[in-house]
Amino acid sequence: MSLAIENNYVCPVCGNSDPLYIGYKNGKPYCRKCISFKGKEADNSYKIPVRANYKLSYELSEDQKRLSKALIENYKRSINSLVHAVCGSGKTEIVLEVIKYAIECGDKVGFAVPRRDVVIELHERFTTIFKRNKVALVYGGHTDNLNGDLVCLTTHQLYRYKDYFDLLIVDEVDAFPFKNNEILNQFFKLSIKGRYIMMSATPDKELLNKFKGEGFDILELFSRFHKHPLPVPKLESGKLIYPYYSLFKHLRDFLKKNKQVFIFCPTIKEGKITFTILSIFFRKGNLVHSQKVDRSQIIADFKAKKYRYLVTTAVLERGVTVKDLQVIVFKADHRIYDRYSLVQIAGRVGRKKDAPEGDVIFIGRKISDSMIEAKEDILDANKGV
Ligand SMILES: [Zn+2]
Numbered sequence: 001m002s003l004a005i006e007n008n009y010v011c012p013v014c015g016n017s018d019p020l021y022i023g024y025k026n027g028k029p030y031c032r033k034c035i036s037f038k039g040k041e042a043d044n045s046y047k048i049p050v051r052a053n054y055k056l057s058y059e060l061s062e063d064q065k066r067l068s069k070a071l072i073e074n075y076k077r078s079i080n081s082l083v084h085a086v087c088g089s090g091k092t093e094i095v096l097e098v099i100k101y102a103i104e105c106g107d108k109v110g111f112a113v114p115r116r117d118v119v120i121e122l123h124e125r126f127t128t129i130f131k132r133n134k135v136a137l138v139y140g141g142h143t144d145n146l147n148g149d150l151v152c153l154t155t156h157q158l159y160r161y162k163d164y165f166d167l168l169i170v171d172e173v174d175a176f177p178f179k180n181n182e183i184l185n186q187f188f189k190l191s192i193k194g195r196y197i198m199m200s201a202t203p204d205k206e207l208l209n210k211f212k213g214e215g216f217d218i219l220e221l222f223s224r225f226h227k228h229p230l231p232v233p234k235l236e237s238g239k240l241i242y243p244y245y246s247l248f249k250h251l252r253d254f255l256k257k258n259k260q261v262f263i264f265c266p267t268i269k270e271g272k273i274t275f276t277i278l279s280i281f282f283r284k285g286n287l288v289h290s291q292k293v294d295r296s297q298i299i300a301d302f303k304a305k306k307y308r309y310l311v312t313t314a315v316l317e318r319g320v321t322v323k324d325l326q327v328i329v330f331k332a333d334h335r336i337y338d339r340y341s342l343v344q345i346a347g348r349v350g351r352k353k354d355a356p357e358g359d360v361i362f363i364g365r366k367i368s369d370s371m372i373e374a375k376e377d378i379l380d381a382n383k384g385v
Contacts, residue, residue, distance in 0.1 A: 013037065013159065014186045034183055037159040039143065044164060046147040052103035054096050054129045064094050067219050071098040074217050075167060075195055082211045083199040085221035086230060086347070086381050091199050092122070094221070095169055096129065098197070103133065103149050107166035107194065110151045112158060114172055116140070117290065117315055122171075123152040124296075158187040166194035174200045174207065174340060201347065202340040202377070229382040231349045233342070233360040233375050237333070237367045244277075246363045247330050251282060251309060254326045254359070260302065261309040261326045264345055266334035268313055274330060275311040282309065289313040317344050325349055326359045332371055333364030342374035 010017045011031035021032045060068065067083065074081045075098050085091045095111075102109045111126070113119050116139045123137040136148030138157045146160055153161075155170065168191060198211070211218060236246050247263070254261045263278070265271040268289045275287040286307050288295050295315070302310055303322055310316070314336070327349050332342065342362065349358035362371050 014183055015190060016186070034159070034186075037156075037183070037187070040146065040160065042146040042151075042161045042164055044162075046108070048103055048106045048108060048149050049133075050104055050106050051132065052100040052130060052149065053132050054100055055131065056093065056096070056129065060093055061090070063221055064090055067094045067221055068097045070217070070219055071095060071197060072101050074197075075102065078195055080195055080214070080216050081197045082203070082208075082216045082218045083197060083221065084201075084203055084208070084218060085199065086201055091171065091201070091221075092125065095197060095199075098167065099130075099150060099169075102167040105166075108151075108164055109149070110153060110158075110161065110165045110168045110191070112153050112155045112168065112170045112188075114155050116154055118172070119152050119154050121320075126150060126152060155184050155188065158184070158191045161191040163190065163193050165192050165196075168192050168194075168196040169199065170196065171199040172201075173198045174202050174204065202343050230378045231346060231358055231360045232378050232382070233329075233346050233362050233371075235332075235362050235364075235367050235371050235375060237364045239365060243331065243363050243365060246361075247274075247278075247328060248281070250328055250359075250361055250363075251278070255282065255308055259324060259326045259358075260305070260307075260322065261328060262316060262322075262348060263309060263311045264317070264327065264329045264332075265311060265313060266331050266336050270331060271311050271313050278309070278311065284308040285311065287311045288315060290315045314341065314345075316348070317341060320348065322348070324358065327361070329360075329362045331364060332362035333366050333368040337368075337370055339370045339373035339377060342370055343377050346374065346378060 009022055009029040011034065014031060014034035016031050016033045022029050023032050071081055071094065083091060083094060099109055111122060113122060119139055120137065123135060126135045130150060133149040136145050136151045138146055138151060138153035140154065140156060143157065143160070170188065208218070238246065251261060251263070263274065265274050268291065271287055271289050275285065279285055284307050286298050286302070288298050288310055290313065292298070298310070299320060301307060325348060327345060329342065329345055346360045349360050364371065
């Protein structure tokens with residue numbers, strides 16, 4: 001009898017039916033794959049108020065408008081879309097119209113990203129854009145209100161939304177930990193009732209081919225909205241104190257020209273040490289990392305020019321836009337940086353129409369493969385401009 005169960009048991013949570021991952025307790029089967037994903041689930045009867053409004057203080061570029069229309073058309077025709085857009089091309093702006101359309105149809109809309117920091121920023125942004133709608137924010141430890149007209153959540157929380165979303169947008173599909181994570185992918189599939197839109201700045205070939213094979217409409221946005229190419233990083237390396245020498249030299253040059261600078265460090269500890277040293281020589285700097293609670297205030301102050309430079313960890317790798325910014329990646333040969341994260345960081349530079357250029361410098365003890373690959377990827381992307 002137990003064999004019969006074994007052969008037929010399908011986990012109601014994640015869909016797993018592999019007998020290798022099914023255990024038995026008191027004769028009853030349970031799933032070993034998703035045992036850590038348990039908790040309150042979203043209320044499927046939540047009613048969308050069928051009114052949505054958003055306001056942007058600027059106009060979309062022709063390319064953005066074209067993609068925005070295509071996404072609505074695909075949604076109406078029940079086609080999934082993949083948006084392949086370079087950093088700084090304004091991906092978030094492209095989906096506003098389809099979000100509005102879906103909400104006005106009374107459909108349930110979610111926007112999922114792998115990382116908590118990014119989801120918090122995204123929620124802030126959507127709250128100011130969709131002023132009259134309820135935008136929910138859901139991540140590990142922040143799960144009191146699961147329902148909203150639009151739900152911003154981490155991909156880890158998708159398991160709370162079974163057969164729920166009429167439209168699910170997933171950004172950074174290339175980023176850890178969503179990539180190659182079978183369980184998260186399973187929750188993703190189970191959470192979708194309707195259609196989805198995947199977005200990525202740096203999809204690898206495997207991902208692109210997979211989506212092509214699944215009949216996706218692949219929409220490409222290679223030019224940044226101001227039509228300027230991505231800044232190509234300069235790679236520098238040397239032994240002993242060379243990285244510090246190089247960091248000092250570039251920072252001094254940027255500050256002389258009155259340019260603001262982000263200095264990326266691989267770990268919080270590195271960040272603290274680097275900032276301590278730099279602050280002896282350079283005034284008006286600050287330090288941000290994932291454990292700093294006043295992070296958004298520091299970033300706001302930086303934008304208001306209260307600081308000349310910020311030492312930061314990967315926490316500012318995505319999402320933040322500062323006008324006329326220069327970027328130094330210190331110890332860029334550290335193993336935490338892969339080609340994709342380095343491309344993302346380079347994408348912080350030159351994001352504004354009236355300041356489309358800037359410098360990106362990768363400094364290491366040696367030049368790593370990731371540093372070279374990131375530079376090649378950027379040169380490739382610029383061919384399309
Ligand atoms: Zn399961």
